[in-house]
Amino acid sequence: MPQYFSEADSVDAVNARMGAEVSPRLRRVMASLVSHLHAFIKDVQLTQEEWEFAIEFLTRTGQICSEERQEFILLSDTLGVSMLVDAINNRRPSGATENTVLGPFHVAGAPRRAMGESISLDGKGEGCLFEGRVLDTQGRPIQGACLDVWSDNADGFYDVQQPEAQPRWNNRGVFETGADGRYSFLGIKPVSYPIPHDGPVGKMLVALGRHPYRPAHMHFIVTAPGFQTVVTHTFVGDDPYIASDAVFGVKDSLVAPFQKEGPMWRSSFDFVLMPLSP
Ligand code: BEZ
Ligand code: FE
Numbered sequence: 001m002p003q004y005f006s007e008a009d010s011v012d013a014v015n016a017r018m019g020a021e022v023s024p025r026l027r028r029v030m031a032s033l034v035s036h037l038h039a040f041i042k043d044v045q046l047t048q049e050e051w052e053f054a055i056e057f058l059t060r061t062g063q064i065c066s067e068e069r070q071e072f073i074l075l076s077d078t079l080g081v082s083m084l085v086d087a088i089n090n091r092r093p094s095g096a097t098e099n100t101v102l103g104p105f106h107v108a109g110a111p112r113r114a115m116g117e118s119i120s121l122d123g124k125g126e127g128c129l130f131e132g133r134v135l136d137t138q139g140r141p142i143q144g145a146c147l148d149v150w151s152d153n154a155d156g157f158y159d160v161q162q163p164e165a166q167p168r169w170n171n172r173g174v175f176e177t178g179a180d181g182r183y184s185f186l187g188i189k190p191v192s193y194p195i196p197h198d199g200p201v202g203k204m205l206v207a208l209g210r211h212p213y214r215p216a217h218m219h220f221i222v223t224a225p226g227f228q229t230v231v232t233h234t235f236v237g238d239d240p241y242i243a244s245d246a247v248f249g250v251k252d253s254l255v256a257p258f259q260k261e262g263p264m265w266r267s268s269f270d271f272v273l274m275p276l277s278p
Contacts, residue, residue, distance in 0.1 A: 125154030153170060193213065215240075217236070
Protein backbone atom coordinates (compact mmCIF):
# COMPACT_ATOMS: atom_id res chain seq x y z
CA MET A 1 0.00 0.00 0.00
CA PRO A 2 1.36 3.44 -0.87
CA GLN A 3 1.94 5.70 2.11
CA TYR A 4 -0.50 8.58 1.59
CA PHE A 5 -0.41 11.70 3.73
CA SER A 6 -2.42 11.73 6.97
CA GLU A 7 -2.48 14.00 9.97
CA ALA A 8 -1.31 11.22 12.24
CA ASP A 9 1.57 10.07 9.99
CA SER A 10 2.49 13.43 8.46
CA VAL A 11 6.17 13.33 9.47
CA ASP A 12 6.81 9.85 8.12
CA ALA A 13 4.92 10.62 4.91
CA VAL A 14 7.30 13.48 4.13
CA ASN A 15 10.56 12.00 5.40
CA ALA A 16 10.00 8.66 3.65
CA ARG A 17 10.36 10.50 0.31
CA MET A 18 14.05 11.27 0.85
CA GLY A 19 16.22 9.51 -1.68
CA ALA A 20 18.74 6.83 -0.72
CA GLU A 21 21.59 9.01 -2.04
CA VAL A 22 20.90 11.88 0.40
CA SER A 23 23.93 12.48 2.64
CA PRO A 24 23.58 11.37 6.28
CA ARG A 25 23.91 14.95 7.54
CA LEU A 26 21.27 16.41 5.20
CA ARG A 27 19.01 13.46 6.00
CA ARG A 28 19.34 14.11 9.75
CA VAL A 29 18.87 17.88 9.49
CA MET A 30 15.84 17.73 7.18
CA ALA A 31 14.15 14.83 8.99
CA SER A 32 14.47 16.72 12.27
CA LEU A 33 13.28 19.97 10.71
CA VAL A 34 10.15 18.32 9.31
CA SER A 35 9.48 16.53 12.58
CA HIS A 36 9.76 19.73 14.68
CA LEU A 37 7.82 21.83 12.16
CA HIS A 38 4.93 19.39 12.10
CA ALA A 39 5.01 19.06 15.91
CA PHE A 40 4.82 22.86 16.20
CA ILE A 41 1.86 23.09 13.81
CA LYS A 42 0.04 20.35 15.69
CA ASP A 43 0.90 21.90 19.05
CA VAL A 44 -0.60 25.31 18.22
CA GLN A 45 -3.27 23.87 15.86
CA LEU A 46 -2.25 26.44 13.26
CA THR A 47 -5.22 28.06 11.48
CA GLN A 48 -5.39 28.70 7.72
CA GLU A 49 -5.26 32.48 8.38
CA GLU A 50 -2.16 32.09 10.55
CA TRP A 51 -0.51 30.01 7.82
CA GLU A 52 -1.27 32.76 5.26
CA PHE A 53 0.08 35.42 7.61
CA ALA A 54 3.30 33.44 8.12
CA ILE A 55 3.78 33.07 4.35
CA GLU A 56 3.21 36.82 3.89
CA PHE A 57 5.59 37.63 6.74
CA LEU A 58 8.37 35.49 5.25
CA THR A 59 7.71 36.93 1.78
CA ARG A 60 8.02 40.51 3.12
CA THR A 61 11.16 39.50 5.01
CA GLY A 62 12.73 38.29 1.76
CA GLN A 63 11.53 41.27 -0.26
CA ILE A 64 13.17 43.83 2.01
CA CYS A 65 16.56 42.09 1.78
CA SER A 66 19.20 43.80 -0.36
CA GLU A 67 23.00 44.08 -0.58
CA GLU A 68 22.83 46.37 2.46
CA ARG A 69 20.06 44.69 4.44
CA GLN A 70 19.61 41.10 5.62
CA GLU A 71 16.23 40.88 7.30
CA PHE A 72 16.45 37.08 7.71
CA ILE A 73 19.58 37.42 9.85
CA LEU A 74 17.79 40.10 11.87
CA LEU A 75 14.92 37.63 12.34
CA SER A 76 17.41 34.99 13.46
CA ASP A 77 19.03 37.52 15.83
CA THR A 78 15.75 38.64 17.42
CA LEU A 79 14.54 35.06 17.90
CA GLY A 80 17.77 34.10 19.70
CA VAL A 81 18.77 31.72 16.89
CA SER A 82 22.03 33.51 16.00
CA MET A 83 23.22 33.43 19.62
CA LEU A 84 22.22 29.78 20.01
CA VAL A 85 24.10 28.67 16.88
CA ASP A 86 27.12 30.67 18.04
CA ALA A 87 26.97 29.17 21.54
CA ILE A 88 26.84 25.60 20.17
CA ASN A 89 29.73 26.21 17.80
CA ASN A 90 32.00 28.21 20.11
CA ARG A 91 31.98 26.48 23.49
CA ARG A 92 34.99 27.75 25.43
CA PRO A 93 36.35 27.11 28.92
CA SER A 94 35.79 29.83 31.48
CA GLY A 95 38.48 32.49 31.26
CA ALA A 96 38.56 32.45 27.46
CA THR A 97 36.78 35.44 25.91
CA GLU A 98 33.26 34.59 24.78
CA ASN A 99 31.74 35.38 21.40
CA THR A 100 28.61 37.33 20.76
CA VAL A 101 26.55 38.27 17.72
CA LEU A 102 28.40 39.84 14.74
CA GLY A 103 25.58 42.12 13.58
CA PRO A 104 25.14 43.68 10.13
CA PHE A 105 27.43 46.70 10.50
CA HIS A 106 30.91 45.19 10.25
CA VAL A 107 32.79 46.46 7.18
CA ALA A 108 35.94 44.64 6.08
CA GLY A 109 38.96 46.74 5.20
CA ALA A 110 38.80 49.42 7.92
CA PRO A 111 41.94 51.58 8.16
CA ARG A 112 44.88 50.15 10.11
CA ARG A 113 45.74 52.61 12.83
CA ALA A 114 48.66 53.13 15.23
CA MET A 115 48.17 52.17 18.88
CA GLY A 116 46.57 55.02 20.80
CA GLU A 117 45.08 56.62 17.67
CA SER A 118 41.48 57.84 17.57
CA ILE A 119 38.75 56.10 15.59
CA SER A 120 36.22 58.89 16.21
CA LEU A 121 36.25 61.17 13.17
CA ASP A 122 33.07 63.21 13.69
CA GLY A 123 34.08 64.90 16.95
CA LYS A 124 30.81 63.86 18.63
CA GLY A 125 30.32 62.02 21.90
CA GLU A 126 32.13 61.46 25.16
CA GLY A 127 35.76 60.44 24.60
CA CYS A 128 36.79 57.02 25.87
CA LEU A 129 40.16 55.25 26.00
CA PHE A 130 39.79 51.54 25.23
CA GLU A 131 42.81 49.56 26.38
CA GLY A 132 43.95 46.15 27.52
CA ARG A 133 45.87 43.09 26.40
CA VAL A 134 45.42 40.12 24.08
CA LEU A 135 46.53 37.01 25.96
CA ASP A 136 46.66 33.26 25.53
CA THR A 137 44.98 30.99 28.10
CA GLN A 138 48.26 30.84 30.08
CA GLY A 139 48.19 34.65 30.46
CA ARG A 140 51.02 35.23 27.98
CA PRO A 141 50.78 38.26 25.66
CA ILE A 142 50.02 37.52 22.01
CA GLN A 143 52.09 39.46 19.51
CA GLY A 144 50.62 40.18 16.07
CA ALA A 145 46.97 39.95 17.19
CA CYS A 146 44.63 42.13 15.11
CA LEU A 147 41.70 43.94 16.70
CA ASP A 148 39.09 45.09 14.19
CA VAL A 149 36.83 47.48 16.15
CA TRP A 150 33.67 49.42 15.38
CA SER A 151 30.91 51.26 17.21
CA ASP A 152 27.99 53.58 16.63
CA ASN A 153 28.42 57.34 16.97
CA ALA A 154 26.97 59.53 19.71
CA ASP A 155 23.64 59.69 17.83
CA GLY A 156 23.34 55.89 17.83
CA PHE A 157 24.14 55.28 14.14
CA TYR A 158 26.96 53.43 12.39
CA ASP A 159 28.75 55.33 9.61
CA VAL A 160 27.24 53.00 6.98
CA GLN A 161 23.73 53.97 8.12
CA GLN A 162 24.50 57.66 7.50
CA PRO A 163 26.90 57.81 4.56
CA GLU A 164 26.04 61.50 3.97
CA ALA A 165 26.18 62.63 7.60
CA GLN A 166 29.25 60.75 8.91
CA PRO A 167 32.83 60.57 7.64
CA ARG A 168 33.70 57.23 6.02
CA TRP A 169 35.24 54.81 8.56
CA ASN A 170 33.93 56.87 11.50
CA ASN A 171 34.40 54.85 14.70
CA ARG A 172 36.25 52.01 12.97
CA GLY A 173 39.84 50.85 12.92
CA VAL A 174 42.23 47.90 12.94
CA PHE A 175 45.03 47.68 15.51
CA GLU A 176 47.88 45.17 15.72
CA THR A 177 49.54 44.24 19.01
CA GLY A 178 53.28 44.28 19.61
CA ALA A 179 55.31 41.97 21.85
CA ASP A 180 53.52 43.18 25.00
CA GLY A 181 50.11 42.13 23.59
CA ARG A 182 48.73 45.55 24.50
CA TYR A 183 46.15 47.54 22.56
CA SER A 184 44.80 51.03 23.07
CA PHE A 185 42.67 53.40 21.03
CA LEU A 186 40.50 56.43 21.51
CA GLY A 187 36.83 56.20 20.69
CA ILE A 188 33.63 57.36 22.28
CA LYS A 189 31.62 55.83 25.08
CA PRO A 190 29.09 53.96 22.92
CA VAL A 191 25.36 54.63 23.27
CA SER A 192 22.38 52.29 23.02
CA TYR A 193 20.53 52.25 19.69
CA PRO A 194 17.65 50.43 18.01
CA ILE A 195 18.32 47.67 15.47
CA PRO A 196 16.73 48.40 12.06
CA HIS A 197 13.03 48.18 12.93
CA ASP A 198 11.21 49.70 9.94
CA GLY A 199 10.59 46.26 8.36
CA PRO A 200 8.79 42.98 9.16
CA VAL A 201 11.09 42.21 12.11
CA GLY A 202 10.29 45.60 13.67
CA LYS A 203 6.56 44.85 13.26
CA MET A 204 7.07 41.46 14.88
CA LEU A 205 8.79 43.09 17.87
CA VAL A 206 5.86 45.52 18.31
CA ALA A 207 3.37 42.63 18.09
CA LEU A 208 5.34 40.78 20.78
CA GLY A 209 5.52 43.80 23.11
CA ARG A 210 9.31 44.02 22.64
CA HIS A 211 11.54 47.05 22.11
CA PRO A 212 14.23 47.10 19.38
CA TYR A 213 17.13 48.48 21.46
CA ARG A 214 20.63 47.12 22.00
CA PRO A 215 22.60 48.15 25.09
CA ALA A 216 25.68 50.29 24.33
CA HIS A 217 28.66 48.24 23.15
CA MET A 218 31.97 48.32 21.28
CA HIS A 219 32.43 45.61 18.63
CA PHE A 220 35.65 43.61 18.35
CA ILE A 221 36.89 40.89 16.02
CA VAL A 222 40.16 39.63 17.48
CA THR A 223 42.33 37.41 15.27
CA ALA A 224 45.82 36.02 15.77
CA PRO A 225 47.77 33.33 13.88
CA GLY A 226 47.35 29.97 15.63
CA PHE A 227 44.36 31.13 17.72
CA GLN A 228 40.57 30.90 17.40
CA THR A 229 38.96 34.12 16.19
CA VAL A 230 36.82 35.95 18.75
CA VAL A 231 33.81 37.89 17.46
CA THR A 232 32.52 39.87 20.37
CA HIS A 233 31.57 43.16 22.05
CA THR A 234 32.28 44.86 25.35
CA PHE A 235 29.14 46.25 26.98
CA VAL A 236 28.45 49.30 29.14
CA GLY A 237 27.08 47.71 32.33
CA ASP A 238 24.78 50.52 33.51
CA ASP A 239 22.94 50.77 30.20
CA PRO A 240 19.14 50.74 30.62
CA TYR A 241 18.86 47.93 28.04
CA ILE A 242 21.59 45.67 29.47
CA ALA A 243 19.03 43.06 30.62
CA SER A 244 16.80 43.24 27.55
CA ASP A 245 19.10 43.32 24.49
CA ALA A 246 16.86 42.93 21.40
CA VAL A 247 19.26 40.27 20.02
CA PHE A 248 20.26 38.52 23.30
CA GLY A 249 23.97 39.33 22.86
CA VAL A 250 24.87 40.21 26.47
CA LYS A 251 27.02 37.85 28.54
CA ASP A 252 28.26 38.55 32.06
CA SER A 253 31.90 38.19 31.05
CA LEU A 254 31.53 40.85 28.33
CA VAL A 255 30.31 43.64 30.62
CA ALA A 256 33.37 45.89 30.83
CA PRO A 257 34.26 48.63 33.30
CA PHE A 258 33.72 52.19 32.01
CA GLN A 259 35.33 54.67 34.42
CA LYS A 260 35.22 58.44 34.24
CA GLU A 261 38.71 59.96 34.51
CA GLY A 262 38.49 63.73 34.22
CA PRO A 263 36.80 64.62 30.94
CA MET A 264 37.43 61.14 29.49
CA TRP A 265 36.17 57.62 30.04
CA ARG A 266 38.44 54.59 30.28
CA SER A 267 37.46 51.01 29.52
CA SER A 268 40.02 48.30 30.26
CA PHE A 269 39.41 44.79 28.93
CA ASP A 270 41.72 41.84 28.26
CA PHE A 271 40.93 39.34 25.49
CA VAL A 272 41.91 35.70 26.08
CA LEU A 273 42.20 33.59 22.94
CA MET A 274 42.03 29.81 22.64
CA PRO A 275 44.65 27.95 20.59
CA LEU A 276 43.39 26.58 17.27
CA SER A 277 44.28 23.02 18.28
CA PRO A 278 44.54 22.39 22.03
C1 BEZ B 1 24.90 45.29 16.09
O1 BEZ B 1 25.32 45.21 17.22
O2 BEZ B 1 25.49 46.05 15.33
C2 BEZ B 1 23.68 44.50 15.68
C3 BEZ B 1 23.59 43.17 16.01
C4 BEZ B 1 22.48 42.43 15.61
C5 BEZ B 1 21.46 43.05 14.90
C6 BEZ B 1 21.55 44.41 14.60
C7 BEZ B 1 22.67 45.13 15.00
FE1 FE C 1 26.34 47.12 17.31
